[in-house]
Amino acid sequence: MTNTEPTAIASGPPASISSGRQSGVHLPGDGHMWFMVLGDLVIFGAYFIVYIVQRSMAPAAYLQAQQHLNITIGVLNTLVLVTSSWFVAQSVQATAAGQHERAIRLLYGGGACGLLFIAIKACEWSMKITQGYTTSNEFFMFYYMLTGVHVLHVALGVLILGIVVRELRNPRRQRLSVVEQGATYWHMVDLLWLVIFGLLYVVR
């Protein structure tokens, strides 16, 4: 299932952004969205590097705090988000095939998974705060910051998918590039979660 995740990314390497359509390479979405995606990856990349450096300075304390995260919830959220990416990738293909009704239904599926992800994350946060794990612990400071910024991206992604649905409903505005823009963003959100999941929940 993870094979569906980098669909848009693999077909639009960064080098093609400036040359784009002139070079004959199809750039999914538009250059502005790719600017957003690549810039966001740079910023998150900086967060990840700082996290790894800080962790290497106090590995025992981080490992001890990390024990309190529930990996089952992390795996569940990963499955939900990867499934949503599958829906969105299928929606791009449905739009390309002219099956707009199906594309809209698939986008609803992707958006519903996004909302489910947010709900699960809210439950997890609520449990952790109730158990007393707050930002006073450095690992949990990173946990709340990374997952918080990410869940904000998920919420923005759900909004973007909603805008794409609105465009697809109008027969005069059913453009593939709009669906590709939404998919490009959504796959970035998925990619970021895979790294966050690995760093916070899995790497010991």
Add this chain to the structure above:
Amino acid sequence: MSATVLSASGGEPTDAVRADPASKRDLWIVFWIFPIFFSLFGVIFVLLARVIPPPRPDVTTDQKVQWFAAHATTIQIGFAAVCVVFGGAAIANGYVAYQMKRMSSGSTFAYAYMGSMAVGTLPGLLLVALCFLAATFRPREPRITALLYDLGMLSFNGSLGCFATGYLAFAIAILYDKNQIFPKWLAYVSIWQIVTEVIATQMWVSSAGPYSWNGSIAFWLAVIVFGFWLNCQGIFLKFATDRQPAGTRPVD
């Protein structure tokens, strides 16, 4: 400044300016206040008043008093200058709002931006200046000086929410706009700007580490994104002024 304005409005090789230089002279006068004000802001806040990065919170009352004593002269020069040029912030942000009014998204977001930025500059610029000027011009008991030290830092840092609201209005306006006054990617940079500034407020609770006053995430990343965003906004403000047809005005 007059020489700058003359060269900008009289000799620029853009079609719009050549068409009727006099009709855009007012725009260029106001535009140039943007880079001049923010250059002064950078020099004052970073070099003179030492507010960027913010003064460290994990020091004793005596150390806070000593800090003011050591930097009294530069704080007085810098923040007295702020009191003189404070209006430049209103003009710079007001001119962004003016260009936003040319967008197809209409005036609403322009006023939302202008209002948010205007409110933000009171705690973010004026209150911190008054706290530090009071501490250096009117030194009192050490504990009162320490209070002004903390109040100035918290006020400067706590204003970020007002600015984030303004950036959100700016981003939404760009995404809605069909006249392409500002490029769409600048809206996305504004979203990074919101996220990094909201994270920067963690300076309130963290006194050491990546989320503290000089932390890699709360301070350095936020400052880099802010610097990039501000420069992009200034450059595209110039392009927007360049492209505005001579003799035209946005609808009120």
